[in-house]
Amino acid sequence: xAATSKGSRKGTMNGLPDWGLLLGSVLVYLFLYAPIAVLIxxxxxxxxxxxxxSGFSFEWxxxxxxxxxxxxxxxxxxxxxxxxxxxxxxxxxMTALALSRxxxxxxxxxxxxxxxxxxxPEIVVGVSLxxxxxxxxxxxxxxxxxxxxxxxxxxxxxxxxxxxxxxxxRSVEEAAQDLxxxxxxxxxxxxxxxxxPGVMAGGLLAxxxxxxxxxxxYFISGVGSSTLPLKIYSxxxxxxxxxxxxxxxxxxxxxxxxxxxxxxxxxxxxxx
Amino acid sequence: xxxISRGRFLRTMGAAGVAGSTLSVLACQPNxxxxxxxxxxxxxxxxxxxxxxxNWSDYVAESTVPDFVKQTGIKVTQDFFSSNEDLLAxxxxxxxxxxxxxxxxxxxxxxxxxDVVQKLDMSQIPNSxxxxxxxxxxxxxxxxxxxxxxxxxxxxxxxxxxxxxxLPESWDPLWDTEFEGEMSMLNxxxxxxxxxxxRMGLSVNTTDTGELQRAADELKKQKPLLxxxxxxxxxxxxxxxxxxxxxxxxxxxxFLALSENPDLDYVVPKPAATRWxxxxxxxxxxEHPQNAHKFINYILGAKTGAELSNYTYYxxxxxxxLPMIDDALKDLPGYVLPGSxxxxxxxxxxxxxxxxxxERLFTEVKSS
Amino acid sequence: MxxxxxxxxxxxxxxVTLWLGLFFLVPLLFIVAYSFGTSGAYGGITLGFNPxxxxxxxxxxxLEIIVRSFGIAALTTLLCFLLGYPLAYFIVFKGRRWRNALxxxxxxxxWTSLLIRAYAWVVILGGNGIANKSLxxxxxxxxxxxxxxxxxxxxxxMTYSYLPFMVLPLYAALEKFDVRLKEAGxxxxxxxxxxxxxxxxxxxxxxxxxGSILVFIPSSGEFVIPDLxxxxxxxxxxxxIQNQFLQSRDWAFGSALSVILGVLLLVAIMFYxxxxxxxxxxxx
Numbered sequence: 070x071a072a073t074s075k076g077s078r079k080g081t082m083n084g085l086p087d088w089g090l091l092l093g094s095v096l097v098y099l100f101l102y103a104p105i106a107v108l109i110x111x112x113x114x115x116x117x118x119x120x121x122x123s124g125f126s127f128e129w130x131x132x133x134x135x136x137x138x139x140x141x142x143x144x145x146x147x148x149x150x151x152x153x154x155x156x157x158x159x160x161x162x163m164t165a166l167a168l169s170r171x172x173x174x175x176x177x178x179x180x181x182x183x184x185x186x187x188x189x190p191e192i193v194v195g196v197s198l199x200x201x202x203x204x205x206x207x208x209x210x211x212x213x214x215x216x217x218x219x220x221x222x223x224x225x226x227x228x229x230x231x232x233x234x235x236x237x238x239r240s241v242e243e244a245a246q247d248l249x250x251x252x253x254x255x256x257x258x259x260x261x262x263x264x265x266p267g268v269m270a271g272g273l274l275a276x277x278x279x280x281x282x283x284x285x286x287y288f289i290s291g292v293g294s295s296t297l298p299l300k301i302y303s304x305x306x307x308x309x310x311x312x313x314x315x316x317x318x319x320x321x322x323x324x325x326x327x328x329x330x331x332x333x334x335x336x337x338x339x340x341x
Numbered sequence: 342x343x344x345i346s347r348g349r350f351l352r353t354m355g356a357a358g359v360a361g362s363t364l365s366v367l368a369c370q371p372n373x374x375x376x377x378x379x380x381x382x383x384x385x386x387x388x389x390x391x392x393x394x395x396n397w398s399d400y401v402a403e404s405t406v407p408d409f410v411k412q413t414g415i416k417v418t419q420d421f422f423s424s425n426e427d428l429l430a431x432x433x434x435x436x437x438x439x440x441x442x443x444x445x446x447x448x449x450x451x452x453x454x455x456d457v458v459q460k461l462d463m464s465q466i467p468n469s470x471x472x473x474x475x476x477x478x479x480x481x482x483x484x485x486x487x488x489x490x491x492x493x494x495x496x497x498x499x500x501x502x503x504x505x506x507x508l509p510e511s512w513d514p515l516w517d518t519e520f521e522g523e524m525s526m527l528n529x530x531x532x533x534x535x536x537x538x539x540r541m542g543l544s545v546n547t548t549d550t551g552e553l554q555r556a557a558d559e560l561k562k563q564k565p566l567l568x569x570x571x572x573x574x575x576x577x578x579x580x581x582x583x584x585x586x587x588x589x590x591x592x593x594x595x596f597l598a599l600s601e602n603p604d605l606d607y608v609v610p611k612p613a614a615t616r617w618x619x620x621x622x623x624x625x626x627x628e629h630p631q632n633a634h635k636f637i638n639y640i641l642g643a644k645t646g647a648e649l650s651n652y653t654y655y656x657x658x659x660x661x662x663l664p665m666i667d668d669a670l671k672d673l674p675g676y677v678l679p680g681s682x683x684x685x686x687x688x689x690x691x692x693x694x695x696x697x698x699x700e701r702l703f704t705e706v707k708s709s
Numbered sequence: 710m711x712x713x714x715x716x717x718x719x720x721x722x723x724x725v726t727l728w729l730g731l732f733f734l735v736p737l738l739f740i741v742a743y744s745f746g747t748s749g750a751y752g753g754i755t756l757g758f759n760p761x762x763x764x765x766x767x768x769x770x771x772l773e774i775i776v777r778s779f780g781i782a783a784l785t786t787l788l789c790f791l792l793g794y795p796l797a798y799f800i801v802f803k804g805r806r807w808r809n810a811l812x813x814x815x816x817x818x819x820w821t822s823l824l825i826r827a828y829a830w831v832v833i834l835g836g837n838g839i840a841n842k843s844l845x846x847x848x849x850x851x852x853x854x855x856x857x858x859x860x861x862x863x864x865x866x867m868t869y870s871y872l873p874f875m876v877l878p879l880y881a882a883l884e885k886f887d888v889r890l891k892e893a894g895x896x897x898x899x900x901x902x903x904x905x906x907x908x909x910x911x912x913x914x915x916x917x918x919x920g921s922i923l924v925f926i927p928s929s930g931e932f933v934i935p936d937l938x939x940x941x942x943x944x945x946x947x948x949x950i951q952n953q954f955l956q957s958r959d960w961a962f963g964s965a966l967s968v969i970l971g972v973l974l975l976v977a978i979m980f981y982x983x984x985x986x987x988x989x990x991x992x993x
Binding site for chain 1: 712713714715717718721722724725728729732733734735736737739740743792793795796798799800803813814815817818819820821822823824825826827828829830831832833835836837838839869872873881885922923926927929930932933937947950951954960963964967970971974975978
């Protein structure tokens with residue numbers, strides 16, 4: 070943001086906000102948050118209604134905690150999310166390095182494959198994995214879910230990390246290599262710290278996609294592997310209930326903590 | 342078909358006196374947690390003390406599973422499916438590790454034909470004698486070799502009697518333009534076609550292309566009058582809250598709604614309606630068949646059977662359990678069916694090759 | 710830039726090749742093979758060369774569903790763009806020191822389960838929901854009106870759900886380019902709009918493309934939102950595919966539909982990238 074000092078007389082780009090733009094943005098934020106606010110509000114309703122407010126209570130949170138199937142689903146989602154994210158982030162970062170630091174025969178094929186994996190709609194991925202696991206007789210369960218989640222998140226990690234690599238100044242890396250650092254040393258000492266925000270962003274994205282995935286998981290879940298989205302879906306199908314609101318609120322708050330923590334890391338890295 | 346009825350809310354609420362007590366949604370057993378089916382948890386008997394139960398959501402009483410665990414020491418893992426076809430797909434995936442499953446009537450027939458369920462050993466299920474005569478030897482498994490009934494019920498119309506008065510015992514109201522935008526049908530191919538076929542005096546199991554086409558035409562005429570095609574559990578609260586005047590639902594959902602809102606009524610229309618049965622089966626390749634037999638025997642016990650139906654609000658096929666069914670439940674309209682009504686009910690069968698014709702036509706109806 | 714193949718490069722690419730090859734590409738090949746098979750009445754499949762499944766896709770009934778689904782997905786993408794671009798622009802250029810906070814605010818809903826977001830609208834659009842109450846309070850309607858279980862509700866739910874997918878890449882694209890470029894444009898006497906159209910927008914095109922793709926793809930395969938917010942009155946391609954696998958037990962036809970959906974999306978996106986990419990070159 071170097072332009073502050075130099076602003077033109079007619080009103081600087083960084084000066085007063087444009088009112089129309091401001092109003093529009095406020096409205097979009099309202100659009101994004103009003104439903105969530107309503108959702109949270111009714112998680113504290115004292116009656117079963119999710120539409121008519123009657124009074125404040127924690128009843129639905131009590132029920133939420135008392136339901137072992139929800140807790141179990143939460144645990145399953147967390148396990149799957151963490152494992153899948155770790156694997157996908159490592160593989161994705163390696164892929165990003167390969168694609169942006171090397172020129173090789175078949176690169177365009179590799180590029181296309183990476184994008185194709187993000188382009189494929191989840192339902193197609195879901196049914197193809199179902200067909201595949203059935204055909205090769207791999208038991209459906211947590212393992213199949215992790216396998217699938219890694220498969221569809223690798224590309225996202227790759228793209229995010231690659232964007233970071235592309236925007237990066239190569240001179241430091243080159244300097245390191247000129248000074249005799251091996252490629253591996255250069256990576257861990259120079260490149261990784263520089264692209265870490267990208268890697269973390271990719272990891273967070275992968276975790277989100279995994280934790281939130283309903284469609285693919287729906288087709289390939291098996292014994293004892295009901296994830297949170299599957300549980301939420303069946304709860305919604307049972308008709309609305311403030312317990313779903315309470316659950317949503319908990320997920321939301323947990324998310325806030327995650328993002329807050331993550332963003333502090335990202336911001337710090339960005340500023341150094 | 343999904344007869345996931347939900348949360349016996351009134352009763353539990355009353356009994357527990359509100360206060361954050363366990364209810365409805367968590368109905369599904371406080372005991373399932375994380376016992377993984379595969380682990381080598383070495384129990385005393387020849388089989389490890391584990392049972393993997395694959396059921397419709399919210400379809401066991403709060404006490405059902407915990408009591409079984411207490412009695413036998415067998416840990417129960419529960420997973421849930423949302424449609425019969427979903428269940429079949431998972432089973433055909435092979436080796437999924439479920440020990441007891443709960444398919445509906447026509448699906449039992451399909452599963453027998455596609456060889457994914459095994460024969461039951463009746464000597465291990467002495468309580469099978471409790472099954473009432475009317476629920477034995479139905480067309481889908483004439484000798485009850487592979488299946489024993491779990492719950493049964495009807496499919497009919499739940500409506501707001503206070504708003505629109507007593508409805509006739511007929512399917513016609515669901516085609517009445519007076520109620521435009523205030524009605525819903527089941528998002529279930531066979532049931533919704535069933536309503537149209539019954540109304541025309543035809544069999545729910547017709548495979549005649551002409552008859553099916555006529556039914557589809559009727560449903561296309563009906564579509565503009567509907568709010569949507571919903572699962573029974575989705576339609577129940579909509580009728581209950583007054584968002585809809587009328588909904589095509591499974592009986593358990595209707596009875597739950599009735600017990601919470603006295604303005605409602607449930608009708609099993611003439612000239613015919615569906616009578617469905619959900620059944621317990623053991624898949625081929627089940628890892629704990631002995632435990633599975635124990636569980637099936639346990640469910641068919643008089644007390645367990647009564648608790649089950651008192652919770653689900655569906656009917657019990659268990660003659661020994663009948664005397665223990667709550668009076669409040671028996672007093673609801675349509676719960677105890679007079680013989681004349683029972684006689685006219687039809688059982689949905691597997692239509693074989695015609696399945697695809699049904700599905701195609703339902704897609705056509707929905708996107709018309 | 711390292712040129713050509715090396716051991717290091719091979720090591721970097723081995724895991725992704727293996728994983729995507731085995732668990733992405735091979736399953737897709739299975740689907741392709743199945744799409745030429747013949748479904749048994751009970752879900753089994755006989756492999757062979759049966760083009761019937763593809764011919765069935767051209768049945769007017771199914772064709773119309775596919776075309777309509779793409780239409781709804783395109784509309785969703787457009788709405789997300791119209792809402793998302795000004796927002797991303799605002800955050801980047803007017804957000805100043807709140808920029809990070811503002812983009813985080815966009816990410817929070819994105820982090821929340823898609824199902825929860827759809828559910829929020831089920832609650833709001835219901836007969837006694839806030840939306841109806843507000844309309845009555847404002848005197849626009851005098852009784853509850855049908856908001857939920859309409860095609861508009863499906864569009865609304867999809868736009869709401871996928872909006873963050875549009876904003877995030879736009880933000881990333883806009884954030885990257887230097888404010889000084891715009892300053893230069895203004896110094897050369899260009900009006901705001903000219904600056905925007907000639908400089909800012911073309912440079913943000915990669916973000917527009919990425920955002921549109923991220924919105925369009927899940928929208929065109931969507932089956933949950935039409936189910937929850939549309940009352941199943943609107944059948945989309947996703948519902949159709951799900952139906953073949955979990956209702957009709959016609960895996961062969963379901964596979965053919967999946968192949969068609971995948972291929973159409975690939976073609977559409979290649980075309981889109983090429984088209985927009987060329988424009989970008991011309992603009993520069």
